[in-house]
Amino acid sequence: MVELVAKSAGDGLLPVTIGKLSLTEEVPTALTSLMPFKGGAAALEAALGAGLPGPGESGAAAGGRVLWFGQNQYMLVGGAAEGLGDAAAVTDQSDAWVVVRLEGEGCEDVLARLVPLDLRPQVFAEGRTARTELMHMMSSVTRVGPQAFMIMVFRSMAATLVHDLKTAMQGVTARR
């Protein structure tokens, strides 16, 4: 029998530390996309035991964090998705995305080089999330701390994501 070795999306690429900035991989226990059926939003909220976040928002639910993830789409990061199938289309996406955490003083300056959004704390407070473009990649950006972001792109683009973030981190650090 072939012994397969499980590898995370950022295996061999992370962690990276440059100056006061760090980039680490997060490996959630599960990533589950939730798309409520027509008229099923209330049933999904009941099953989750929490309200569904509005556009650009995120919240705690089902033991994890639920992100607004586009039109009629939500992403459950971590947590347990059992018993949600009656109210929504539930898809396991655990291995489909790479999840990284960018942390440190100046993390907004790093993302300002890559993302066409105002991510300063007064505009994009903790818990805010956005589907946006990161160097031509479809991405999800969420502020998870006063100086920390969670960033997700498709798994196949992990190396590109790390490369682009690393370059921006070096640029920001060099100009201090």
Place this chain on the structure above:
Amino acid sequence: MRITCPICGERDRREFYYKSAAVALERPDPEAGDGVWNDYLHLRENPAGVTRELWYHETGCSAWLVVTRNTVSHEILDAVLASEARA
């Protein structure tokens, strides 16, 4: 150029994909005849001024929008969800 997505708010043009005039929302009846279908498939206005177009919020919320734009000044006058514009 920035487009105000009805769901996400004001966003950079880079997040959107352009898909020509908004005629696709007025698809003719299958039995409408060759003339009508020829017009629908091939004939487009080329206005110097205000035009209605379909844009896709590709890297954002994935909504199709009907954007009203001035082709002379590139001013964005309006953006509504295509699903609502059609109803």
